[in-house]
Amino acid sequence: MNTSRSIIVGTAGHIDHGKTALVRSLTGVDADRLPEEKRRGITIDIGFADLDLGDVRVGFIDVPGHERFVKNMLAGAHGIDLVLLVIAADESVMPQTREHFDICRLLDVRAGLIVLTKKDLVDEEMLKIVASEAEDLVSGSFLEGAPIVSVSSRTGEGLEELKDHLRQISLRIPSRANNLITRLPVDRAFSMSGFGAVVTGTLTSGEISEEDELELLPNNIQVRVRGLQVHGTKVKRAFAGQRTAVNLVGVDRASIERGMVLAPVGRLHPTQIIDAQVQLLSDAPRALRSRQRVRVHAGAAEILGRAKVLDLTGEIGPGASGFAQLRLEAPIVAVFGDRFIIRSYSPQRTIGGGVIIDAFASKHRARDLTVTSARLANLLTADHARQAELFTEAAGEAGLKTSELIARTGWHDEVAKEAIETAQELGRIVVVGKELFKPSLFEDLKQRVMTDVAAHHAAEPLSRGLSKEILRGRHFSRATPDLFQAIVSDLEKEGALAVEKDIVRQQKHTRELAGADAQLRDRLNEIYREAKLAPPSLNEAFMQAGVSAANRARARQLLQILIDTGIIVSVEGEMFFHQGALNDLIAKLQAYADNKKENRSIDVATFKELAGISRKYAIPLLEYLDRRHVTRREGDRRIIL
Ligand SMILES: Nc1nc2c(ncn2[C@@H]2O[C@H](COP(=O)(O)OP(=O)(O)OP(=O)(O)O)[C@@H](O)[C@H]2O)c(=O)[nH]1
Ligand SMILES: [Mg+2]
16 A cells, blocks of 8 residues: 655756766666667666655656757656756766756746765865855755755765655645646657557646546547556556556557647647747847747647747847747647746757746737737736636637636636636626626627617618627627627617517617608508508509609608518518408408318319409419418318318
8 A cells, every 4th residue: 555645856967967876876776778878878868766765755757968868858857846956076067957957947846956976076175166056056946945965876875865855855845736637748658568558657637547538639549548557566546746657558659659648538639829928048049039940848748839929029038038929830738837848949959938828829919919918927827717717808709618718727627617607706707608708798799789789770760670690790700609699688688679580679669650651651551451462563552652752762661660560461572462351361261161171172263263363463372371381282272271
C-alpha cells in the first residue's frame, strides 16, 4: 500500500555538471538508457529514476545539459514540481545553467534546491565562490534562499543531507488541483512485445484507471487502458503528479509521437490559435516581433508558429512582457494557465515563455486590441465565475457553449457548472439553451430589435409589423436561432413586442384608421361582400371604389389590412373573395354531401352549378378548398371531408 506523496523532481544544469551521476548516486539507476548516451558519456534524451524517501516518492526526470538537446529537456521539464539546479563546483555557472534556470522560472516551477556537484574536485574556497555565484543567479527568483547543498557523487559526501532537504521541501509542496480533466502529455512511447503500445509521461491532472476509454490528441485516436505502472509498479489507478506508464489498446507505437496528450474522449480539442501572455528574457538577443517564426514548447510538444503581438508597437522587448497571439503550424492541446516556452527558430535558443490564456482565440482587429488586452489581463487574475464571464464576452453573438468553456479551461463538469451558475446569479451571463451570452449583448440586441420595429411602424403605419426573417437577417446573422427566439420572447414577456406568426410588432401598435382611410376600407369590404362568389378583379374593385391612380398603393395597404384580419381571402394571387362568401360556399357543400350520404363526392360541373359560378372561379376555389382540407381531390372528383 503506497500512501506517500508523489513528487516529480527534474534535474537542470549545464552539460557534464554531474546531473546523471547525481541521480544514479541517489537512486542507483542510470537514467542514460540509450547506447549513444553511454558511448558519448552525455545525456541526449530525458531519463527516469525513482527514489523512495519514506513518506515521499520521488520520480526523477534527468535532462540533458547539451545546448542542442534543450528541446528534449523541455519535454520533461514541463511537469516537474521541484528542480535540482545542478552546478559543478569546478566550473560554476555556465550558459545552460542559466538557460535551464530561466526555463524553470518561465514554466513557473515553484520549488527547488541548488546542488553543487564534484565537491571532491575543489577546495572550500572555490566552493564558497561558486555558492555565491549561484546565489547571484537565483536572486529574486523562486530559488532565492533555497538550500545550497554541495555533494560528490564520487565519494557520496552530501547525499544524505540532499535527501533530507529533498524530503522536507517535497512535503511542503501543495498538492495539485483536483478540479481539472485528466491530461497526460506523452514524453515517451515504446512497444512491449505481447502488450502493444506503452506511453509514459507526467500525469499533470486528473486520474487514469485501468480500462478507461481515452483519446490521444491532437489526432483523436480512441484507446483503452490495458494496464498502468507508477514507479515501476503495476497499479489500478494513477493520480495527478505521478510519473505514469500506460499500456494502450487501440493504437500502435508507430502512430504515437512525443507531445501527444492522453485525455478523456471528446473533452479537450486541438487548437492552433492561442492568446497568451508572453514574457521575454532580459538577455533575449532582440525583441519578439509580430510574424516572427518561433518554436513553441507546450507540454511535451514542440510546434512551430508565429507570434502576433497584441499591441500597436507590434513587439515585446527583452525583459518585457505583453500579450500575443500564437498562430501555430500544427495543432496542440492546451488549456488556460498552461505554461510554455518560446525558442528562436534559428539559432535555437530560449528567448521567453508565457502562460496560455485563451486556447481558442479568434483573430483580433487592430481597433479591438485595447479591449482584447484588457480582457486577457482580467482573465489572468479572474476567479472561475469571472473567467466564464470573460470567455462568454469574447464569444459575442455566437454565444459560448459549456463544452467550449471546458475545452478552454480543462475544468470538470461540476466546476464549469458552478462557475456558470455563480456568474448567472451575479447577472454576468445569460444562459439561452446551451449557450452563454453577455447580458449587455442581450440588452443591446433587444434595443436594436425595438428600434427597428418602431422605425418600421413609423415608415409604414398600415403594415401589421416587421417580418421576423428580416429582423433575424439584420441583427442575428452570426447568432444561433435560439438567441433570436429568446430575445423575441423576452420582449414579448415584457409587453414590448407582440408576435403574430412570422411578424413582430410593437405591442402598442394599432392600425386605427382615420376618416378617409376607414371609409375606403369599408367600401372595399362592401364590394367584395356583395360580389359573393363572383368577385371583381383588383382593378375593377378599385374602380368601383373610386380609387385614383395616385391612391392605389394606399388602397392596396387597406386591402391588406382586410386580408391580415381574415375578412378578405386571397384564393389565388390577386383573386380575392370575401370570407363570408367562402363560408356560405362551404356550408352549401356540406349540405350537398350530407344529402348524398354514402358518396360524398362532387365533380367540377356539379360544383359550378351548386355554387353558381363560372369555370374561371371554380378551379381556383376548389384548389383553395383542397388546401383548407374542406375537399380532397381524387381523379377528376372532389371528396367532401
Ligand atoms: N569527480 C567527480 N566527477 C563527477 C562527479 N559527478 C559527475 N562526475 C563526472 O562528470 C562527468 C559528467 O557527469 P554526468 O553525470 O554525465 O553529467 P551530466 O550533467 O549528466 O551531463 P549531461 O547529461 O550530458 O548534461 C562524468 O565523467 C562523471 O563521472 C562528482 O561528484 N565528482
Ligand atoms: Mg546527464
